[in-house]
Amino acid sequence: MAEQPCVDLSKTEEILASYPHEEPSLIQVLQDVHRAYNYLPCDVLVRVAMVLDVPLAKVFSVSTFYKAFSLEPQGDTIIKVCTGTACHIRGAGQLVEELERKLGIGADETTEDLKFTVKTVNCVGACAMAPVMIVGEKYWGSAKPARMSKYLAEGGHDEN
Amino acid sequence: MRIESKDQFDALRTEAKKLEDSHKRKILVCCGTGCLATGAKEVAESFAKEIEERGLDVEVGLGVKSTGCHGFCERGPLVVFQPEGLLYTKVQAKRVPEIIEKTILGEELIPGLLYKNPADNERIPAYEEIPFYKNQVRVAMRNIGRIDPTDLMDAIAHDAYTGVAKALFEMTPDEVLDEVEVSGQRGRGGAGFYTARKWRSCKAAPGDRRFVLCNGDEGDPGAFKDRSIMEGDPHSVLEGMIIGACALGAHEGFIYVRDEYPLAVVNLQVAIVEARKLGLLGENIMGSGFDFDIQISRGGGAFVCGESSALMRSLAGKTGEPRAKYVHSTEKGLFDLPTVLNNVETWAGIGAIIHHGGAWFAAMGTKKSKGTKAFSLVGKVKNTGLIELPMGTTLRHIIFDIGGGVLKDRPFKAVQTGGPSGGCIPEDLLDLPVDYEKLTEAGSMMGSGGMIVMDDRTCMVDVARYFLGFLTEESCGKCTPCREGLKQMLAIYDALIEGRGREGDIEKIEALANGMQLGSLCELGKSAPNPVLSTLKYFRSEYEAHIRDRACPAGICRELTAFEIMDDCDGCHVCFKACPTEAIEGTIKELHVIHQDLCISCGACLDVCPTDSIRTLPKIELASREVV
Numbered sequence: 001m002a003e004q005p006c007v008d009l010s011k012t013e014e015i016l017a018s019y020p021h022e023e024p025s026l027i028q029v030l031q032d033v034h035r036a037y038n039y040l041p042c043d044v045l046v047r048v049a050m051v052l053d054v055p056l057a058k059v060f061s062v063s064t065f066y067k068a069f070s071l072e073p074q075g076d077t078i079i080k081v082c083t084g085t086a087c088h089i090r091g092a093g094q095l096v097e098e099l100e101r102k103l104g105i106g107a108d109e110t111t112e113d114l115k116f117t118v119k120t121v122n123c124v125g126a127c128a129m130a131p132v133m134i135v136g137e138k139y140w141g142s143a144k145p146a147r148m149s150k151y152l153a154e155g156g157h158d159e160n
Numbered sequence: 161m162r163i164e165s166k167d168q169f170d171a172l173r174t175e176a177k178k179l180e181d182s183h184k185r186k187i188l189v190c191c192g193t194g195c196l197a198t199g200a201k202e203v204a205e206s207f208a209k210e211i212e213e214r215g216l217d218v219e220v221g222l223g224v225k226s227t228g229c230h231g232f233c234e235r236g237p238l239v240v241f242q243p244e245g246l247l248y249t250k251v252q253a254k255r256v257p258e259i260i261e262k263t264i265l266g267e268e269l270i271p272g273l274l275y276k277n278p279a280d281n282e283r284i285p286a287y288e289e290i291p292f293y294k295n296q297v298r299v300a301m302r303n304i305g306r307i308d309p310t311d312l313m314d315a316i317a318h319d320a321y322t323g324v325a326k327a328l329f330e331m332t333p334d335e336v337l338d339e340v341e342v343s344g345q346r347g348r349g350g351a352g353f354y355t356a357r358k359w360r361s362c363k364a365a366p367g368d369r370r371f372v373l374c375n376g377d378e379g380d381p382g383a384f385k386d387r388s389i390m391e392g393d394p395h396s397v398l399e400g401m402i403i404g405a406c407a408l409g410a411h412e413g414f415i416y417v418r419d420e421y422p423l424a425v426v427n428l429q430v431a432i433v434e435a436r437k438l439g440l441l442g443e444n445i446m447g448s449g450f451d452f453d454i455q456i457s458r459g460g461g462a463f464v465c466g467e468s469s470a471l472m473r474s475l476a477g478k479t480g481e482p483r484a485k486y487v488h489s490t491e492k493g494l495f496d497l498p499t500v501l502n503n504v505e506t507w508a509g510i511g512a513i514i515h516h517g518g519a520w521f522a523a524m525g526t527k528k529s530k531g532t533k534a535f536s537l538v539g540k541v542k543n544t545g546l547i548e549l550p551m552g553t554t555l556r557h558i559i560f561d562i563g564g565g566v567l568k569d570r571p572f573k574a575v576q577t578g579g580p581s582g583g584c585i586p587e588d589l590l591d592l593p594v595d596y597e598k599l600t601e602a603g604s605m606m607g608s609g610g611m612i613v614m615d616d617r618t619c620m621v622d623v624a625r626y627f628l629g630f631l632t633e634e635s636c637g638k639c640t641p642c643r644e645g646l647k648q649m650l651a652i653y654d655a656l657i658e659g660r661g662r663e664g665d666i667e668k669i670e671a672l673a674n675g676m677q678l679g680s681l682c683e684l685g686k687s688a689p690n691p692v693l694s695t696l697k698y699f700r701s702e703y704e705a706h707i708r709d710r711a712c713p714a715g716i717c718r719e720l721t722a723f724e725i726m727d728d729c730d731g732c733h734v735c736f737k738a739c740p741t742e743a744i745e746g747t748i749k750e751l752h753v754i755h756q757d758l759c760i761s762c763g764a765c766l767d768v769c770p771t772d773s774i775r776t777l778p779k780i781e782l783a784s785r786e787v788v
Contacts, residue, residue: 129194
């Protein structure tokens with residue numbers, strides 16, 4: 001196994017250094033890794049398993065159990081469409097469909113140019129503004145399919 | 161500075177109150193997630209800038225505060241002016257100079273920013289006169305919207321940590337337990353287990369090391385009270401946990417927060433750091449000799465982790481799979497040691513209970529459900545937002561007086577409470593006083609306090625299918641009744657909404673539901689049939705219409721529903737623009753028409769039509785018409 005890892009592991013080392021090397025740190029470490037790389041690269045998982053002394057199979061099991069983790073590279077901008085109950089009855093489904101028409105991808109898919117990933121999430125706790133869509137860090141309340149181009153163009157940037 | 165004694169704490173509290181009073185006038189800008197999305201941060205920044213530039217801080221003693229969620233998210237960004245108690249809604253940053261000029265310096269109201277009561281179109285200036293706020297009694301949310309959650313001194317000025325001081329210096333751990341017992345408080349996470357009973361059973365368990373945990377994995381879709389508490393008053397959560405730890409003799413605590421709540425994580429972190437600095441958390445709290453510290457753990461996004469044993473496994477870095485209930489977590493919880501796990505709202509109430517006394521809390525509410533309860537009122541209701549009310553308030557009062565009634569004054573159909581474990585309550589039960597027992601009797605649940613109002617344009621079969629879809633995705637897969645039962649039920653529901661339903665389907669659903677209730681390992685599976693059974697109980701005719709008539713009475717299920725423009729269409733062209741498939745044809749001011757072959761029955765046209773000139777009809781009816 002002398003193969004060179006294809007991702008930069010220095011960020012992983014930094015993250016690992018800030019947690020106790022034991023199993024309870026696993027989820028927290030994976031969350032930081034996910035934030036740093038935008039997904040969980042395989043090489044990183046191997047390293048995490050080794051350092052925390054957790055079997056790789058268990059690391060993989062945790063990585064696939066929780067919704068927050070992806071083993072595939074994600075787009076630069078993550079679009080989250082809330083499909084909580086309040087959003088559902090106020091038309092969240094139409095937002096997902098409009099995204100499919102606009103970007104050609106469905107839920108949990110990423111555009112080929114790695115620009116966008118569409119995710120449906122179970123309630124972001126902003127039910128009063130249902131339906132809600134989050135483009136990057138920007139929340140759009142009472143979102144309407146007809147305004148989708150605006151959301152996509154302005155997402156990520158925090159301007160009103 | 162570190163607080164080393166109760167006297168020092170009291171002195172600090174006096175100082176904090178003085179600091180608070182130094183600002184004679186205050187502007188409170190709501191910076192909850194809802195208002196932030198509509199530009200609250202910019203509003204707060206502009207106020208701060210204007211105050212500084214004009215020197216109003218010194219001149220009129222004006223201060224601005226970014227607070228947590230005021231609850232009335234629908235009308236955000238919200239700004240409250242103290243001491244007048246004036247509320248401005250939908251405030252944008254560009255209007256700030258005008259507000260300073262007119263309202264602050266000129267003492268003149270700006271009518272356009274005042275809340276307009278949908279009942280009579282009357283504008284109401286005073287925060288406390290608005291029906292949404294008027295009827296509330298706040299315990300767990302006592303300081304939300306009043307304090308800057310990132311400012312510990314502000315929290316102390318509003319009585320934060322007084323409960324801790326009392327518990328540590330004036331009471332024995334057993335007296336703390338007794339006080340909580342007197343309050344009659346029950347778990348606010350949904351199941352409603354008595355807090356004191358849970359604590360006592362943990363305390364009785366053998367062992368030297370025990371844990372105090374906070375469940376902030378608010379997973380029920382449609383509920384966001386815990387988010388608002390953690391964001392808006394994180395100190396209330398810390399205070400409750402410290403008191404609990406003191407009663408139990410625990411020294412380690414964890415708060416498990418959903419990763420989807422980034423602001424809650426940040427505000428809790430800030431609160432923990434600040435509290436440690438002052439000696440309110442960590443070693444030798446307030447010089448009492450008692451040690452207790454708290455760590456935050458971010459969840460991985462799994463609904464099942466709201467279940468106690470799954471949450472504890474997740475905290476230990478494992479997958480969140482529940483275990484059988486005969487092992488009590490109060491005896492063998494986190495790392496197999498005695499553990500108390502309470503919900504965010506439960507912890508937030510503890511400080512107030514100790515400060516004011518258990519009897520004060522027990523004086524509110526019903527016979528078996530004491531105190532107040534936070535609810536998120538959402539869905540098709542006019543005033544959506546977060547409220548806290550005494551237990552026993554009727555659904556009608558909540559939905560129609562506080563909530564202002566159904567959106568667009570459409571007919572009320574049902575209210576869904578308790579999230580995926582709850583059920584739908586129909587109109588004839590609207591006078592039900594809301595408490596743990598009454599909701600359970602009605603086939604629903606208290607759950608996380610989510611109340612989702614549904615109108616006649618909500619299909620109950622679709623709602624039940626929605627929850628099944630949710631749970632199928634979130635079931636951990638460990639036990640068969642839950643994993644397979646959900647899957648099979650979902651398949652039947654898919655057939656129902658697509659017009660492939662058959663006689664006998666309802667009975668099959670009922671049999672599966674029964675099996676899941678009996679055989680599932682944890683509450684997720686056991687309560688999963690609730691949305692199904694409650695809709696079947698109260699809205700059976702809708703199911704029958706889907707099966708026998710191939711019709712969706714609410715006009716939601718697409719495979720069964722067609723849309724048609726009626727003759728009173730005035731040709732405003734709005735639907736033309738809303739249609740995603742260009743199925744609508746028509747020129748302005750003339751009758752429009754929907755091309756059925758292009759229409760995907762999404763209903764976008766009906767939602768935007770200002771004259772209600774679009775109607776739904778069963779597809780089957782349309783087909784028969786064409787044959788004729």
